[in-house]
Amino acid sequence: MSARDQAVLKTVAAAPAPAADEARAILKRLGVPDSAFATSGRPATSPISGAVITHVRETSPDEAKAAIGRAHEAFKAWRKVPAPKRGEFVRLIGEELRAAKDDLGRLVTLEAGKVTSEGLGEVQEMIDICDFAVGLSRQLYGLTIATERADHRMMETWHPLGVCGVISAFNFPVAVWSWNAALAFVCGDSVVWKPSEKTLLTALGVQAIVERAAKRFGGVPEGLSEVLLGGREVGEVLVEDERVPILSATGSTAMGRQVGPKLASRFARAILELGGNNAAIVSPSADLDLALRGIAFAAMGTAGQRCTTLRRLFVHESVYDKLVPSLVKVYGSVRIGDPRTEGTLVGPLIDKSAFEGMERALDESRAAGGKVHGGGRYTEGACADGYYAKPALVEMPKQTGPVLRETFAPILYVMRYSDFDEVVEAHNAVGAGLSSSIFTTDLREAETFIASAGSDCGIANVNIGPSGAEIGGAFGGEKETGGGREAGSDAWKAYMRRATNTINYGKTLPLAQGVTFDVEA
Structure with a gap:
């Protein structure tokens, strides 16, 4: 057997089982009864391949x-x-x-x-x-x-x-x-x-x-x-x-x-x-390595399909040319593919509609003067059967058009800023108010961002991204969220x-606020 044939066999052996077969086996182990399924019911599909797993009996x-x-x-x-x-x-x-x-x-x-x-x-x-x-x-x-x-x-x-x-x-x-x-x-x-x-x-x-x-x-x-x-x-x-x-x-x-x-x-x-059109600010004093890692997960994790996904990034002009080229490099090298495969970081979008929505947003971004890095459909290997998208980083001249709304896909809009007060105002100038973050080592900036005049979101973080909330804190946001x-x-x-309960254990009947109401028995 040639080395090439051996490599092919090794790849086939390592490939995950068909999603439909694996899902049906799991459902059986979990104890889901057969009565939950129906041959003519609603199809349940997997975005990994687009294959129908089974049909589910709908509730009337x-x-x-x-x-x-x-x-x-x-x-x-x-x-x-x-x-x-x-x-x-x-x-x-x-x-x-x-x-x-x-x-x-x-x-x-x-x-x-x-x-x-x-x-x-x-x-x-x-x-x-x-x-x-x-x-x-x-x-x-x-x-x-x-x-x-x-x-x-x-x-x-x-x-x-x-x-x-x-x-x-x-x-x-x-x-x-x-x-x-x-x-x-x-x-x-x-x-x-x-x-x-x-x-x-x-x-x-x-x-x-x-x-x-x-x-x-x-x-x-x-x-x-x-x-x-x-x-x-x-x-x-x-x-x-x-x-x-x-x-x-x-x-x-x-x-x-x-x-x-x-x-x-x-x-x-x-x-x-x-919805959540979440943003992060990278200040002049930020730890750029920390920011790079935090931004990458927040913007690309779950293929951009989190309500807390990072969608807008404001980078101070003094560090823009250091951070953004590194981000572009990460975007070009992130591993896309079957989410079951070890090392994969970006899996599929949920369906065709989600991918088409991403494409429309990128077209609109280009028309608004944006420079798009990445984007488009990823079709290598088995990914051809699902809707896998290359994460897109879009350098925008200003916050306008598609930047002002949430597109449920891995698109990150990046913009320069120079003044802190102005960038906080731009940060808050969207309809949603779910999650937000700032990367800074400046105590005044950090405290201002989480104070009453800072982020108007339900979640405001410092030196971590806007996604990844944990149990213990109340989760949710303001405005259109x-x-x-x-x-x-x-x-x-x-x-x-x-x-509210009031219990009178005395023998008189005093009224609140000094009110009197005496009647004869």
Whole structure:
């Protein structure tokens, strides 16, 4: 056998198995029942190759209403379970996630196209939020409040709210559910989840894991965790049903503009996690090596398909010619390919529509005077079957046109600046307000950036990129990002209702503010 033939055989042997075969094997190991699939159902595909993995049985609008009904009844029972015991259920979910981490992480890679470490990292986020929620189950604290009335006590208490609806996007197909569900479960709520129609299989895998935890826990009411599989019409049922008092929706700003008013019209709570046209500033004092690495991950990670992806970069004119050529070199050498292959850093875009959107944005950038480095479709080897894009770095003369909106693809717009106050103003001059960062060793710049007159985003970082938020801090943003907060800090309060209680343990009836109202008995 020739050396060339041996090399070919070695390459074939090392090639990952077909995504469809691998995904079906994982679904079986996770315990997803055959009843979830249907030969004429909605196709579930893999962006790795564009191949259909299987067909999923869709939820009809009537079935969605019935699921919400089950969840509503489950809530009535679950709210009576003591919060620490509810935390035990979430602890068991975390245990089951640990056991299934490799399989679920791989399924995320197969269905969403994330590289292996990001697929596993997303499941680790689920585990982390379960740990956070377990501790929280013993810390749902209210306050004792000073009262002006003698022999009275005033306090606030927190109670379960009801059915929590969750609408998630394809780019974080399982983590976003967990940010909401783990908190909702310990707060005493039931959860009805409508995942993206592009990532239905991961939702089925998660539901199977939850059902295993419920079996171990015992006594979990039927309907506590429901999954609705389908398109927009199923999501509309969840948005419009009066039995769903709170809904967390992750997606585009356009989606939020439709969902928000509908929830407001029936006085439901909205946790909106929408677009993010995130920026970073590189100051004259920045550690350029640190900045280079932080920018590369933030801009190219997940093929630019994170809501926290770095999309705008302002570089001070004194370091522009040092940093930007190095970035261009990194962009030209980053490894693109099958996300399951070791060493791959950039996997596929989710579908053809995403790639075409990127191409349109680059054409518009050129027309606006931008100098495009990279971009275009990557078709080497097996990548010809999916929509793999070469990350694009675009040097722009100013912030205009496509720079002012979010394109969900690996495009980084780079611009020079000279004045710090002016660049902060430019940083804030977009509709979204999710995440932001500055690379600097100047204490005054760093503190100003995170102060009230600095970044107007919900997340403001120093010497790290805008992506990669961890459990513990509340996640979310301002302006067109929607104002919602999930995961850490006191985000749990959104899933509960607050009651202010006043208890009179005396024999008189003093009124507040000195009001008198005496009547004869």
